[in-house]
Amino acid sequence: MGKGERLRKDSQFANVRTQGRAWACEFVVLKAVPNGLGWNRYGFVTSKRLGNAVVRNRLKRLFREIVRSIPTESGWDMVYIARNGAKTANYQQLGAAVTRLLRRAQILADVSEAKRVGRIQE
RNA sequence: CAAGUAAGCCGGGUGACCGCCCUCUUUUGGCAAGAUGCCAGAGGGGGAGGAAAGUCCGAGCUCCACCGGGCAGGAUGCUGGGUAACGCCCAGGAGGGGUGACCCUACGGAAAGUGCCACAGAAACAUACCGGCCCGCUCAGUGCGGACUAAGGGUGAAAUGGUGAGGUAAGAGCUCACCAGCGGCCGGGUGACCGGUCGGCUGGGCAAACCCCAUCCGGAGCAAGACCGAAUAGGAGGACGGCAAGGACGCCCGGCCUGUCCUCGGGUUGGUCGCUUGAGGUGGCGGGUAACUGCCAUCCUAGAUAGAUGGUCACCACUUGACCAGAAGCAGGAUGAAGGCUUCGGCCGUAAACUGCUCUCUGUCAAGUACAGAACUCGGCUUACAGGCUUGCUUGGCUA
RNA sequence: CGGGGUGUAGCGCAGCCUGGUUAGCGCGCAUGGUUUGGGACCAUGAGGUCGGCGGUUCAAAUCCGCCCACCCCGA
Numbered sequence: 001m002g003k004g005e006r007l008r009k010d011s012q013f014a015n016v017r018t019q020g021r022a023w024a025c026e027f028v029v030l031k032a033v034p035n036g037l038g039w040n041r042y043g044f045v046t047s048k049r050l051g052n053a054v055v056r057n058r059l060k061r062l063f064r065e066i067v068r069s070i071p072t073e074s075g076w077d078m079v080y081i082a083r084n085g086a087k088t089a090n091y092q093q094l095g096a097a098v099t100r101l102l103r104r105a106q107i108l109a110d111v112s113e114a115k116r117v118g119r120i121q122e
Numbered sequence: 123c124a125a126g127u128a129a130g131c132c133g134g135g136u137g138a139c140c141g142c143c144c145u146c147u148u149u150u151g152g153c154a155a156g157a158u159g160c161c162a163g164a165g166g167g168g169g170a171g172g173a174a175a176g177u178c179c180g181a182g183c184u185c186c187a188c189c190g191g192g193c194a195g196g197a198u199g200c201u202g203g204g205u206a207a208c209g210c211c212c213a214g215g216a217g218g219g220g221u222g223a224c225c226c227u228a229c230g231g232a233a234a235g236u237g238c239c240a241c242a243g244a245a246a247c248a249u250a251c252c253g254g255c256c257c258g259c260u261c262a263g264u265g266c267g268g269a270c271u272a273a274g275g276g277u278g279a280a281a282u283g284g285u286g287a288g289g290u291a292a293g294a295g296c297u298c299a300c301c302a303g304c305g306g307c308c309g310g311g312u313g314a315c316c317g318g319u320c321g322g323c324u325g326g327g328c329a330a331a332c333c334c335c336a337u338c339c340g341g342a343g344c345a346a347g348a349c350c351g352a353a354u355a356g357g358a359g360g361a362c363g364g365c366a367a368g369g370a371c372g373c374c375c376g377g378c379c380u381g382u383c384c385u386c387g388g389g390u391u392g393g394u395c396g397c398u399u400g401a402g403g404u405g406g407c408g409g410g411u412a413a414c415u416g417c418c419a420u421c422c423u424a425g426a427u428a429g430a431u432g433g434u435c436a437c438c439a440c441u442u443g444a445c446c447a448g449a450a451g452c453a454g455g456a457u458g459a460a461g462g463c464u465u466c467g468g469c470c471g472u473a474a475a476c477u478g479c480u481c482u483c484u485g486u487c488a489a490g491u492a493c494a495g496a497a498c499u500c501g502g503c504u505u506a507c508a509g510g511c512u513u514g515c516u517u518g519g520c521u522a
Numbered sequence: 523c524g525g526g527g528u529g530u531a532g533c534g535c536a537g538c539c540u541g542g543u544u545a546g547c548g549c550g551c552a553u554g555g556u557u558u559g560g561g562a563c564c565a566u567g568a569g570g571u572c573g574g575c576g577g578u579u580c581a582a583a584u585c586c587g588c589c590c591a592c593c594c595c596g597a
Contacts, residue, residue: 006428007428008428044428054495062433177524240543328578345597
C-alpha cells in the first residue's frame with residue numbers, strides 16, 4: 001500500500017482513537033471510523049511491550065499483508081493494534097482473526113449493501 | 123584420533139506469483155500549462171548487520187559574537203610506537219596462572235601530609251601475655267622484686283627479612299654464607315627494565331580512602347542548523363541602565379561586545395535542504411617485527427520519516443527426532459565346525475545361519491534454521507548469537 | 523539524542539555516602555496465651571542468591587566495572 005493508503009500523522013491516529021468504534025480478539029484490536037474518502041487508510045500499532053524492533057516490524061508487515069489480501073468496503077480509516085498473543089501466531093491464524101473482526105464490524109466486502117447503508121444512517 | 127589453544131571467515135540458497143522504498147528513462151494517459159510542474163502507468167537499476175544492538179569512550183560536522191588567565195569538576199595512569207582522536211590497537215617490560223601451546227593484569231606515588239586496619243591478640247605502630255636467662259630476698263622448687271631478651275608459644279588476613287652456621291648467661295644482622303629487599307656505581311637498552319659489583323643491615327597493608335604527581339578536557343547536539351509556507355496580538359507587567367545587566371555547565375578576574383534580562387500570556391507540530399564521496403572499499407608494488415602507512419590503478423555500494431527487504435508455494439542445504447529396510451561394525455553362536463601341519467604328545471585355524479546391540483552410512487516422514495532492523499557520519503569498546511568452515515601450534519594415545 | 527533514579531523477607535521501607543561485630547523496622551504469616559467464641563492485645567518463632575556476573579580488600583548489601591529489569595525528566 002502506498003503512502004496515500006497509510007495513516008501518517010498523529011492527528012489522524014488521534015481521530016480514529018477518539019471517534020472510532022473498537023472490536024477485539026486475543027491477537028489484535030481493530031478501531032475504525034468512516035473517513036469520507038473513496039478509499040481506505042490503515043495504521044498499525046505495535047507497542048514496545050511486544051518485543052524488540054524485529055518483532056514489532058514483523059507484526060506490522062504481517063498485518064499489512066493480511067489487510068491487503070482481504071477485500072473490504074471503501075471509505076474507512078482503520079487502526080490495528082497488536083496484542084501480546086500475536087507474537088507467537090502465524091500468518092494463517094492472524095488472517096482468520098482479522099477476517100472475523102472485519103465481519104463483526106461489517107466492513108467485509110461480502111456484507112449486503114442494505115445492511116451497510118442502514119448502519120451508516122443509524 | 124581425542125582434548126585444548128590462537129587467529130580468521132561464513133552466517134541459508136534458487137525459482138514463480140503478489141506487494142513496499144529510492145532512483146533513472148518514457149513520442150503512455152490525465153490535470154494544469156511557454157520551458158516546466160503534479161498525479162497515475164510502463165520499463166531499467168539499487169535496497170540492512172557482524173554485531174545495524176547497548177549508547178560506554180573518541181572524533182568529524184553544525185550552532186552558541188569573541189579572546190586570555192585562574193578555581194572547581196571530570197577522565198586517563200608500566201614503557202615505546204600507531205592514529206584525526208581515544209579509555210582503542212600493536213610491540214616490549216614486570217607480576218600472576220597453566221604440563222604446554224598460550225592466557226590474565228585500574229600495573230604512577232605509602233621516607234608530602236591526613237585517615238583507617240573490625241573481632242582476636244600483650245602489641246596493628248611502636249609493644250612484651252606466656253616463656254627464656256641472670257641477680258637479690260624468701261625458702262626447698264614455690265613466691266616476690268629488678269635487669270636483659272625477641273629465638274619459641276599463642277592471636278590474627280597481616281607481627282618487623284628467610285634458611286643454616288658461629289656467637290651468647292639466654293638471645294638478637296651481633297658476625298658470616300646463600301637468597302629476598304633497599305641504596306650507590308659500572309655496563310646494555312630510546313625507555314619500562316635487565317645484568318654485574320659494592321655498601322650498610324634494613325623494619326606492615328589500604329590510594330577501585332581523602333590525596334599528591336603527570337597528561338588531557340569550553341558547552342550543546344542532525345529535534346544540531348538553514349530556508350519556504352501557515353498561524354497569532356509582534357502583547358502585558360517588572361528589573362537595571364555606562365560605577366549596571368547580560369554574553370551557551372558552575373564560580374572568579376581581565377580585555378572586548380551589546381539595550382539586556384526576568385515573569386505572565388499567545389501561535390505553529392507542515393514541506394525542502396542538511397542526507398550520504400567518506401580519516402571510504404578492493405587490488406598491486408614499496409616501508410615497518412606489528413598496529414599502521416606511502417604511491418598507483420579501479421569502484422560508487424540503503425537513505426526511510428507511523429519509519430521501506432515482506433507474504434505464499436516448490437525444490438535444495440544444514441540440525442534434531444521417529445520409524446522401517448539395507449549396508450557396516452561389535453558381542454553371543456564358538457568348551458574351536460570344515461580344513462591344514464605333525465616328532466602322533468599336540469599345534470594352527472574362526473566361516474555361516476540365527477539372536478542382540480551400536481547408530482557410522484543410505485532412504486522415508488515430521489519439526490526447526492540463531493542473535494537481531496540502518497535513522498547525521500565515521501574509529502573503537504561492550505554485550506547477544508543456531509550451526510558450519512579454514513589455518514598454525516600444544517598435550518596425550520595409537521600405528522609405521 | 524541527552525540526563526536522573528530504583529532493585530534488600532509475601533508487601534512497603536531503613537541500612538550503602540563513612541566497608542567489619544546480630545542485615546533491621548512496620549504490616550502480614552505460624553504457634554501458644556487471654557476470651558464462651560472472634561477481633562484487639564501479649565509472648566515466641568519461621569521466612570533473605572541484598573537484581574545478575576566479575577574485580578579491589580584480610581573482609582563487599584556497602585567501593586569499582588559490565589550486564590538485566592522497571593520508573594521518571596528534558597530537547
